[in-house]
Amino acid sequence: MRRNPERRQALIDAAIEVLAKEGARGLTFRAVDAEATVPPGTASNYFANRDDLFTQVGGRIYERLLPDEATIARSREGVQDQTRYAELMHELVDRVSAFNSGYLALLELRLESTRRPELRAVLTKRIREDIDANIGHHAVSGLPGDSTSAVLLYLALNWLIVERLTLPDIFTEQEIHELVDAAVRRSLNA
Amino acid sequence: MRRNPERRQALIDAAIEVLAKEGARGLTFRAVDAEATVPPGTASNYFANRDDLFTQVGGRIYERLLPDEATIARSREGVQDQTRYAELMHELVDRVSAFNSGYLALLELRLESTRRPELRAVLTKRIREDIDANIGHHAVSGLPGDSTSAVLLYLALNWLIVERLTLPDIFTEQEIHELVDAAVRRSLNA
DNA sequence: AACGTAGTACTACAGTCGGAGTGGTGTCAA
DNA sequence: TTGACACCACTCCGACTGTAGTACTACGTT
DSSP: OOOOOOHHHHHHHHHHHHHHHHHHGGOOOHHHHHHOOOOTHHHHOSSHHHHHHHHHHHHHHHHSSOOOOOHHHHSSOOOHHHHHHHHHHHHHHHHHHTTHHHHHHHHHHHHHHHOOHHHHHHHHHHHHHHHHHHHHHHHHHOOOOHHHHHHHHHHHHHHHHHHHHTTTTTTOOOHHHHHHHHHHHHHOOO | OOOOOOHHHHHHHHHHHHHHHHOGOOHHHHHHHHHHHHHHHHHHHHHHHHHHHHHHHHHHHHHHOOOOOOOOHHHTTOOOOOHHHHHHHHHHHHOOOOOOOHHHHHHHHHHHHOOOOHHHHHHHHHHHHHHHEEEEEHHHHTOOOHHHHHHHHHHHHHHHHHHHHHOTTSOOOOHHHHHHHHHHHHOOOO
């Protein structure tokens, strides 16, 4: 098991691209090697087996989908009212949609996790943490709404992103924009 | 190209199971043969190639996820108020969750459609029709809310089902029940 | 400065697996 | 008798895993 951390990260990032492009079943050592443009056989040295590869990707991908420090800091600025909330949600949807392959890869991992208990455990932990963090962040932010509104938004926006990324002709960009607004507005009404 | 319609349907239904169990890349002629317990080579006679197989499954799967006549008829009975609406949505979530493999297969197809334009066209058409039918049905039903609430519900409930089917430990059954209620209640508040 | 060593990169290969496609034969009904 | 379909067998092909072996590089030692 090789230990060069940069190389390992590069391989995992390559694996994310492969997942998005080829699907879960297409995530093979060879495909990762090719995507990362390293000699064939390299991935074999960094991951014990395919299961291990899936698990490591599952651990890493979530980090890349989360906002960075700067974005979080920026989100705390200004009046924290409903308009601001909508603004933040637009940013969120755009940020996640922009890392297209990351989100698609995460979907592939979700589906694959129905077949791989270890992966399921990793994803469950990460996502549960993320939801709780969202709720916690929301609680201290001064934004309107309760924890239920945060979860409902999480639900609606996730599927909106799925729709946008997998079947882009279902909703127009305009409709997506309006749906985000409506989702914020209505989820706040207890 | 063989033309026995029962056999073709049986093969497509088998393909749906394969999709759910093995993922999109696992959907091979041989796997379909095995799942349908027909002799190997049979699927080759019914589908020109894999692309054709995907497209035919994409056309059929949606029929199987839609409610049958009896369910639709029943949905029109009684007072069409908010309580009734919530009841219908619980039924919907349970019905779709119950056809577990169908929903997972549809997700696999969505992801696969990012790689297969023909499949994407079929799915886009079907799903657009379904959303419009939902809105139309909602409009004439006398249920409270506008078309936006119907779409928001569609979004939230879809992801709720994804969550339940792919990572069942994220939300408890109790939480899911409450989230459906909350989604109905809040989506109605314009 | 020369040498040795450890860790990593690269290459090659052997073995295995699974699937596509097709053609031939059997069977049944019109 | 003929046509359509079911069943079966076989060949060709491509891809992947896992590993063993070699080359390289950096660093520490003397």
